[in-house]
Amino acid sequence: MTNPNHQLADAIREVTAAVQKALDDGHRSRKIDADDLVEVLLSIADRLDPPVREPNHVQFPCPKCGEVDADRLVWQDDEFVRCSSCGTIYCPGN
Numbered sequence: 522m523t524n525p526n527h528q529l530a531d532a533i534r535e536v537t538a539a540v541q542k543a544l545d546d547g548h549r550s551r552k553i554d555a556d557d558l559v560e561v562l563l564s565i566a567d568r569l570d571p572p573v574r575e576p577n578h579v580q581f582p583c584p585k586c587g588e589v590d591a592d593r594l595v596w597q598d599d600e601f602v603r604c605s606s607c608g609t610i611y612c613p614g615n
C-alpha cells in the first residue's frame with residue numbers, strides 16, 4: 522500500500538500543474554531560466570517537507586486585521602486579547 526514514490530510523484534504533479542496554470546494564465550514566461558528551476562524544485566521540496574511556519578503564530582488571529590504575531594496579540598485577562606496592530610480587543614475562539 523505504501524509506495525514511497527507516490528508522495529513524490531504527487532508533489533511533482535501538483536507543482537507541474539501549478540506551473541502549467543501560471544503559463545496558461547500568462548503569469549509566467551515560457552522561457553525558463555535558472556531562477557524558475559530553483560523555484561520549481563523548492564516548491565516540490567516544500568510540498569514533501571513543508572517548512573516550519575512562524576512558531577510565534579497564534580491559533581486565533583485578530584478578527585479585524587488578521588494579525589497572527591503572538592508578540593502583537595496581548596492577553597488582557599483570561600478571556601480577551603488586544604491586538605497591538607489595530608487596537609481590536611477580541612475573545613479568541615469565539
Ligand SMILES: [Zn+2]
Binds near residue numbers: 606607
Ligand atoms: Zn488587529
